Amino acid sequence: MAELMENNKIVVTVVGKDRKGIIAQVASKVAQLEGNVLDITQTILQGNFTMIMIVDLAESQLSFGKFKEEMELLGKEMGMVITCMHQDLFQFMHRI
Amino acid sequence: MPISITNEEIKETINMIQAENLDIRTITMGISLRDCADGDINKTCQKIYEKIVRYAGNLAKTGEMLAQEYGVPIINKRVSVTPISLIAESCQTDSYVPIAEAMDKAAKEIGINFIGGFSALVQKGMTIGDEKLIRSIPEALAATEFVCSSVNVGSSKTGINMDAVRLMGETIKKAAELTKDRDSIGCAKLVAFCNAVEDNPFMAGAFHGPGEPEVVLNVGVSGPGVVLNAVRRIPNAPFDELATMIKHTAFKVTRSGELIGRLAAKRLNIPFGIVDLSLAPTPAVGDSVADILEAMGLERCGTHGTTAALAMLNDAVKKGGAMASSHVGGLSGAFIPVSEDAGMIRAVEDGALSLDKLEAMTCVCSVGLDMIAIPGDTTAETIAAIIADEAAIGMINKKTTAVRVIPVIGKNVGESVEFGGLLGHAPIMPVNQYSSAEFIHRGGRIPAPIHALNN
Known part of the structure; x- marks a missing residue:
């Protein structure tokens, strides 16, 4: 098996009631934390806003833990559920 | 890198963790204590304590950091050690309880949930040290909080050591008596095995087998x-x-x-x-x-x-x-x-x-x-x-x-x-x-x- 390489790519998910400006708010927070957005997908499911964002933290001064803390705090302020998890977990689970 | 995981897959994983209790049950560090044997039980205890703290000092912290970053809870951080009967045998003493206490102290110091290996492998017969260990188990479990104990009484290659089986019946009974004020919880930390494995990360039966390396990380x-x-x-x-x-x-x-x-x-x-x-x-x-x-x-x-x-x-x-x-x-x-x-x-x-x-x-x-x-x-x-x-x-x-x-x-x-x-x-x-x-x-x-x- 290939050598395990640790990277800084984070899967950020945002779930909650749809309203205006969610993407803008989340994206500006990510920018403020010096994260680089690599990919965004977003849908509305039965009025529920669901967004998945891939963020690269390679150039950020923040640790993963601090980034996660800040994002979760933003989620609370916005009344949305924001989760942050390392991308490798998804890669490892779903791709051989 | 473009996203190569679909939304469904991301949702599936998050759902597994948040709604379906997916977790890593344990990361268990196996540590050989073979260099800790000493004729003097106090010195043996000191060496065991120091080695466990030195090797596993960062285990709990590393586990917590990984759990946070990857979002998967790691429920237990544990240590397993060489079966103590092999380490304690040269000590001039009748009771190995002080060793269990040293293990317990180390476990407390490094913030782990359990430490396994107060164990003996007696599938074919008992040495004097094996028997001393088994007879020390009830008191060891009553006197400690984190220590787990196991005894292998049989195997497909050797058959079953019925003397050890009888002794284990008595030992379990005694462990129950000594912890009767806590619903006999001592017995929850004690396992009798047949065909015990050397790399088991799960408690109460984890120990670091004689065929294992100096130190290793196993996952359950x-x-x-x-x-x-x-x-x-x-x-x-x-x-x-x-x-x-x-x-x-x-x-x-x-x-x-x-x-x-x-x-x-x-x-x-x-x-x-x-x-x-x-x-x-x-x-x-x-x-x-x-x-x-x-x-x-x-x-x-x-x-x-x-x-x-x-x-x-x-x-x-x-x-x-x-x-x-x-x-x-x-x-x-x-x-x-x-x-x-x-x-x-x-x-x-x-x-x-x-x-x-x-x-x-x-x-x-x-x-x-x-x-x-x-x-x-x-x-x-x-x-x-x-x-x-x-x-x-x-x-x-x-x-x-x-x-x-x-x-x-x-x-x-x-x-x-x-x-x-x-x-x-x-x-x-x-x-x-x-x-x-x-x-x-x-x-x-x-x-x-x-x-x-x-x-």
Whole structure:
């Protein structure tokens, strides 16, 4: 098996009631934390806003833990559920 | 890099963790204590304490950091050590309790949940040190909080050491007595094995076998809730389809363990050992192996068909998991601890699941009679006979079997006992009322079985 390489790519998910400006708010927070957005997908499911964002933290001064803390705090302020998890977990689970 | 994982897959993983209790049950660091042996017990204790703290000092912190970054909870951080009987034998002393206390102190210092290895391997016979260790177990378990103990009394190659079986019956009884003020909890930290494995990350039976390296990291995964929901998604599917579904799910569950294990080993700068492909239940609702069996179409776990359902489940978990990991080891299979599984408890309370049926189930799944509360007045001989039965199953079927029963002093059938936390609660189960004493008092060894003419 290939050598395990640790990277800084984070899967950020945002779930909650749809309203205006969610993407803008989340994206500006990510920018403020010096994260680089690599990919965004977003849908509305039965009025529920669901967004998945891939963020690269390679150039950020923040640790993963601090980034996660800040994002979760933003989620609370916005009344949305924001989760942050390392991308490798998804890669490892779903791709051989 | 463009996103190569679909939204559905991301949602599936997050759902597994948030709604279906997917977790890494344990990361267990195995540490060799072979260089800690010293004629002086105080010096031995000091060396053991220092070595554990030196090697595993960052284990808990590393586990917590990984859990945070990857979003997968790591429930337990543990240490297993060389069987203490091998280390303590040269000490001029009658009791090895001080060593258990040193292990306990180290565990407390580094913030881990359990430390295993107050153990002896006596499948063919006992040395003086082995016997001293076994006789030290009750007091060691009563005097410590984190120390777990195990004794291997038989194997497919050697047969069963019935003298050790008898001694273990007495030891379990004594451990129950010494912790009777805490519902005999000492026995929850004590296992009698047949065919014990050297790289098991699960407690109470973990120890760092003599064939293991200086230090190693082993991982045990969990995930009954994830499998349960997968089974529930296809209610009327034939078994072929069901088995495939379980295999796919077990693959994903094990993959998370493989990733976390390898990362933890890398960050701690020690070799990665094995992933134990396990379905380890917790008392949490929906995190139950019994629930999976019931979701397959059994009204209650323990009814006719339960053994077949468990056999299929266990095999599918192994097949799916084996593909997901570069090294599989430990006990690998579905666990059926009664007190730690809400569905098992319900099945016992409803009268659907008996000790005899549990024994049958242990023929086809991981390990054995686990976390079963029995009446406090059960004799040492009866407990020994329960161990002998389980060991016989392991010996003949070339698998690991174990007994972890708790004779709860002062309690009887109809009552129940609360151990708290992951150990859960258990209704007291009846044992057979007829005596096995004469059988147990024969002593000696049951010869190794013939491994041809299989029938």
